[in-house]
Amino acid sequence: MSFRPTIKFCCQCGSPVKHAIPDDGDTRVRAICPSCGFVHYQNPLNVVGCIPVTDDGRILLCKRNIEPRWGKWTLPAGFMELDETTSEGAARETDEEAGAQIAMGRLFSVISVPRVGQVHLFYCARLLSESFNPGHETIEARLFEPKDIPWDELAFRTVSTTLQRYLDDRARSVEQVHNIDLL
Template sequence: MSFRPPIKFCNQCGAAVKHAVPNDGDTRIRAICPACGVVHYQNPLNVVGCIPVLDDGRILLCKRNIEPRWGKWTLPAGFMELDETTSQGSARETDEEAGADIEMGRLFSVISVPRVGQVHLFYCARLRSETLNPGHETIEARFFEAKDIPWDELAFRTVSITLQRYLEDRASGTVQVHNIDLV
């Protein structure tokens, strides 16, 4: 069950909704407006980000200046916006959080986190420069060698798993997309 509160009012007409299984063959309880008939669906949110790496192998991490997990390190990532692709969202988040100039690469990991109603997508990215200009959501942006990654200070499990898999793949020369379910 997701942490999101149930829908209480119709976003089309404002009437109080009822919660039931629609009569259209659906099998889940949905918020249904008895006034206008709209069925409201709650779907997972997409979190998009990347693993920005310099040519020498150092990885860019950002120290969060916002909750949740203020003061913890993370890969640049955030919620995907409407009217953008997953890679565009990843590039935007990297610019907003680190002010980094990147060349977007391939999709690296897709991590489903049903407990919080999210899907995290991380791309590989090549940093074109060491110049950074972190935005207001970031206390500090810094490059880390693999041996210096602050594992105990990472903000999210999805970031930790993505970094671990990235470093394992890099060491073995493997190129793959990781599909992970965190239950």
């Protein structure tokens, strides 16, 4: 499966671009400006998030107040900013979406989603408090016992995959990093 370039105009000079393989030994189609020669590269976006868990094993989920998938449940996550590490971004998103304070743990999953040009990274996190103050992107932040997770109401496959792997690992007392390709 190949990602199709979406750039239509050069960011340097504003001219329409052509989509072709550059003559510099590259092997992928790029947006190339025929006027100034600038080659545009499109790279995946990183989505960073947490699996926030209480000491007694309940998991924090957020009900989305934005599209896509308004009204569906998700782990707190969002796009990484340029000036932060992946774990800093995951902590920021958890604070922004749930108003939750966490102790950051280890990396849990790296999920490539080439169809949409994204890589999702989820960290384990321990909730420091059960007091939440959801931000504008969240209708509700709620703790769930694993048996009560609303599987049919989860927003994204990356979230359901991460939660299922997390619960499987927890049941087996295994700690590992999951590298997953969702095609």
